[in-house]
Amino acid sequence: MEILRVENLKKYYGEGTNTVKALDGISFSVNKGEFISIIGPSGSGKSTLLHILGGVDKPTSGKVFMNGQDIYGGTDEQLAVFRRREVGLIYQFYNLIPVLNVMENMTLPVLMDGRDINQERLGELTDILGLKGRENHLPNQLSGGQQQRVSIGRALMNAPAVVLADEPTGNLDSRNSQEIVELLKLSNVKYQQTLIMITHDENIALQADRMIAIEDGKITRDEVMGR
Numbered sequence: 001m002e003i004l005r006v007e008n009l010k011k012y013y014g015e016g017t018n019t020v021k022a023l024d025g026i027s028f029s030v031n032k033g034e035f036i037s038i039i040g041p042s043g044s045g046k047s048t049l050l051h052i053l054g055g056v057d058k059p060t061s062g063k064v065f066m067n068g069q070d071i072y073g074g075t076d077e078q079l080a081v082f083r084r085r086e087v088g089l090i091y092q093f094y095n096l097i098p099v100l101n102v103m104e105n106m107t108l109p110v111l112m113d114g115r116d117i118n119q120e121r122l123g124e125l126t127d128i129l130g131l132k133g134r135e136n137h138l139p140n141q142l143s144g145g146q147q148q149r150v151s152i153g154r155a156l157m158n159a160p161a162v163v164l165a166d167e168p169t170g171n172l173d174s175r176n177s178q179e180i181v182e183l184l185k186l187s188n189v190k191y192q193q194t195l196i197m198i199t200h201d202e203n204i205a206l207q208a209d210r211m212i213a214i215e216d217g218k219i220t221r222d223e224v225m226g227r
């Protein structure tokens with residue numbers, strides 16, 4: 001079943017002769033529960049694509065459909081709701097709030113959305129992510145691997161349909177990287193969550209169901225690999 005579809009996405013930065021074509025006509029469709037890795041050289045447009053899928057950055061032209069709905073076709077408020085509920089973003093450098101503890105960082109998006117915290121889900125996630133007993137720690141009291149697990153918890157608290165990860169293991173050693181990937185795969189399978197992950201690590205890219213390669217803002221390869 002299709003969950004996400006992008007049609008002829010273009011994203012240009014700058015004006016006139018200084019225009020950078022970050023995305024130059026990207027189209028693909030994603031099925032619910034798929035795990036896709038996105039690879040490609042630095043500057044090829046991968047982060048730009050992920051931000052557009054996440055409702056963070058508007059395309060210059062083209063469309064993004066989530067469950068058949070054109071996410072940029074509505075009001076700014078609808079887009080904000082989409083960002084809070086439908087997608088979970090994970091970054092290379094975690095983007096945790098330094099003055100908030102583990103539990104507060106994890107639950108912030110739910111609170112910002114004006115909803116009650118699902119204590120059962122919080123407990124389950126804290127457990128799965130190996131953060132039990134660290135609920136009151138601040139980010140700077142945690143290792144890199146632990147901080148990334150908190151950011152995964154934050155992304156998953158709202159049970160988003162699609163998880164978007166931009167080099168989630170880019171700052172971690174190989175053991176911690178594989179642990180993070182295992183956690184993402186677990187939630188991909190357990191919650192039927194669609195996972196789209198940018199990575200430079202071939203070993204990680206090959207663990208996906210499907211690999212999309214991007215160069216100069218265009219898809220150069222789109223391969224189903226199976227798991």
Ligand code: ADP
Nearest residue numbers: 013014020022041042043044045046047048049
């Ligand atoms: P990747 O994630 O593959 O490294 P990006 O999506 O970050 O690539 O960048 C694609 C291109 O767009 C690059 O040439 C980059 O310099 C440019 N770019 C990205 N963001 C901006 C921006 N905010 N302003 C101007 N140019 C940008």
Ligand code: ADP
Nearest residue numbers: 134139140141142143144145146147172175176
């Ligand atoms: P990991 O292999 O899980 O990334 P590390 O070897 O980096 O963990 O750290 C081991 C332990 O030291 C962790 O359990 C963490 O709580 C603690 N630790 C790591 N970095 C810091 C830090 N900057 N401040 C306080 N404690 C830290």
